[in-house]
Amino acid sequence: MRFLFVHGTGVRRERHDRLFALVRERLTARFPDAAVESCYWGDRFGATLGAGGRSVPGLRPRPLPDGAPYPDDAGTPDPVDAETAEWALLLADPLCELRVLAEAGWDGVGGRADWPDGPDGPDGPDDDDRDDRDDDHDDGFAMPGVQPAGQRVLGLLAALAPAPPPDGDELGALLHATGLAAGYPAALDCAAGSGEAAGAAARATGETQAREVATALARAVTAAALALAGAEADCTGAERDRIVELLTTRLGGDARFPGARAAAVLGRLALRVTTQPLLNARRGALTVGATPALGDILRYQARGHGLRDFLHERIAARPGPTVLIGHSLGGIALVDLLALAAARGAAVPGAHLLVTVGSQAPFLYELGALTALEPGEKLPHGFPRWLNVYDRHDVLAYLAGPVFPGDPRVSDHEVTTRQPFPACHSAYWKQDSLYERIEQAVAEAEIG
Known part of the structure; x- marks a missing residue:
């Protein structure tokens, strides 16, 4: 034997x-x-790469023709990569930005200086923030009969139509054209009924804070609709951003407001925990490394x-x-x-x-x-x-x-x-x- x-x-x-x-x-x-x-x-x-990997984007010969090595270009992420990473994180957890605002707020432990890259995120302070700092300070008192700014945003969210018409309404037309219309009502419910939204709204006592809550809510709803649609979504980055803008405006926010605080906390995290920036920077090396395992299977199936x-x-x-x-x-x-x-x-x-x-x-x-x-x-x-x-x-x-x-x-x-x-x-x-x-x-x- x-x-x-x-x-x-x-x-x-x-x-x-x-x-x-x-x-x-x-x-x-x-x-x-x-x-x-x-x-x-x-x-x-x-399996081997018969043409030396010439089919692989990003796979470059080393060293350069003059003998110098390629520089390490993986240190500073491309803005598009950073944005893609943020949305990858949002698709996995649509409420993550709202959770940051609900738990950390604006004047949390350590004050504004605790936020990465300074008090107002990577872009520095904006004019609206300077104008509204007195308004944003929560001293524990509110005018009788005046609804807090964050609660007003939640009220606008609850009033949104769960099924915007596909004709005569830009948001409805976009939702239907991108395949997000079916999941949009559930996405609204997901955001509106969440403890994260309630917590963020409760902390948003000033107008600038409320605008950021509006942006985070719009991104959360859009991300949830995208996640529910999955592979059935036909949505470009530009269409996604326009949906966010339209929702932000309907929630009383400013479409140009960047949502700096949540982005400051989650931006670097997104780059660390999502794979796309790594793939973009190291695709060639990763493909070469994966070729024996994946390539053997593909080659066997063919020959x-x-x-x-x-x-x-x-x-x-x-x-x-x-x-x-x-x-x-x-x-x-x-x-x-x-x-x-x-x-x-x-x-x-x-x-x-x-x-x-x-x-x-x-x-x-x-x-x-x-x-x-x-x-x-x-x-x-x-x-x-x-x-x-x-x-x-x-x-x-x-x-x-x-x-x-x-x-x-x-x-x-x-x-x-x-x-x-x-x-x-x-x-x-x-x-x-x-x-x-x-x-x-x-x-x-x-x-x-």
Whole structure:
């Protein structure tokens, strides 16, 4: 008996050798008389950037023609990148700017100087702020019968029509043209009924503060509508900004008011926690780094026959029963090979047991993207026993049994590595329970 290990996507020689040494040690300890071999395919069938990455925006040669290195241009973000990052944060949490105003207010702990870049955000003090500082100061008293400025904004928000008409109203026309109309009523309710809006309005005692609350509310409603629309939204940045302007005006605010305080707090945070600025600055390097893992999968899907032929040769090269162990993409290739061969009535010689670990083969089968089988098609006669091992925290691992119901050859086994993704995708090989289950499957298949 022998074991043949087929590695997964993105693995190259150095990584393969370390991984296989571990697998061989563990299998040999349990099967001292078995041959344990590997089928390394990364260099021959793995993906590379054939044109040197010329298709990748931002990937530039190093050094420059004159020998000087490129400057590090990732330090100062482009204003468009900063704006994109802010809206990415708003789409994830539409109320985040209102939350800043509700919790920090304007004259909170430490006063105005605590705000980043000075008291009025990155653009410095504006004329309106200087004019209204006396109005903005909350001394705990209010004129009888006079509604606080922030509460007045909330009243205007509550009075907005939940379904502006698509004709004769610019806001309604924009909402319908961008695909946001369906989610707009829920977006209004989300903002109007939130504790964040109530808290921000309560702190806004002056007109300048109320204008900022109006801007934050308009951005929150627009962001919530965009988030609800998801991929169905057809909204440009200019259309989004115009919706914010129209809503701000209807809430009694000033469309040119920047909302400096919330932006000052969240602007840098957005750049840190969203991915787009990083992608813009480092896309080339990230693409090159991701090429082995992602590229191997894409290349296999387009030209997998070469790898399958190579595996067939290696399996059939030695007589006797063979246990095939495929990790990730290696498992996909083995499922394809064994199913295609069995369907032709020429099962791969010696392939008595298939073990897939962290494999996407069942998911591709459901999608109709598995080369060997159409969705709903049964595994052909001659396909060997199949043990599929997964960790529920591994997002690249899927269940085989439920998609091949009633097939006694197929079984799933859960391994708990106690690691998050992506570490769990490679953590199987040190788990004793994996090898215990393989040993059980070998006994069940009566391989000796």
